[in-house]
Structures are given as structure tokens and as C-alpha cells.
Amino acid sequence: MMFLSTLFLGYLSLALANPIIVTYPKDTPPSVLEDAMKSVTNAGGRITHKYQSIRGFAADAPESAVQQISVQSAKYNPTIEKDQTASIQ
16 A cells, blocks of 8 residues: 555656756866756656756656756856757748
8 A cells, every 4th residue: 555655756856847858067177967866856857868968857846946057056046947848930
């Protein structure tokens, strides 16, 4: 029974998650990025992609994680955007 409750809560937190992209300035230390990713997973979200060419990642994150990331580092302010499909026509 406990396993089912834990499984249900895990699915619930992902159901309430928003797809986001988080990017940081070039001079941001890797530790700031790691702390932000930990905030996402600790809040019940998941990292969906770690970017190599820019300092950033994509995630499915609950609003509490988004708020935590936005205030986590005063020196290295992240840009947090909704992840969505873009097209040109």
C-alpha cells in the first residue's frame, strides 16, 4: 500500500509540472547549475535535457521549483522560459 501511495504522489507531482527551459550566463559556475537541477528533482520534477553548448537545462518542474530556482543565485540570474514548440512559416 505504501508503494502505491508513493507512486501516486510521484505521478501527481509530474502531472502538476510545467515544461521549462532554464539558462544561465556564460560565466555561471557548474555548481549553480547543479543546485538548480537538484531543486527541480527535490521538488518532484525531472530533468529532461542538459544542454552542452549553453549553460542550461530543460525540465518538467512544479511551480515551487521554478520559484526556488529564480531566487537561488543572486549573482547568476537564470532565464526561465516555458518550453514549447516553436516554428517559422
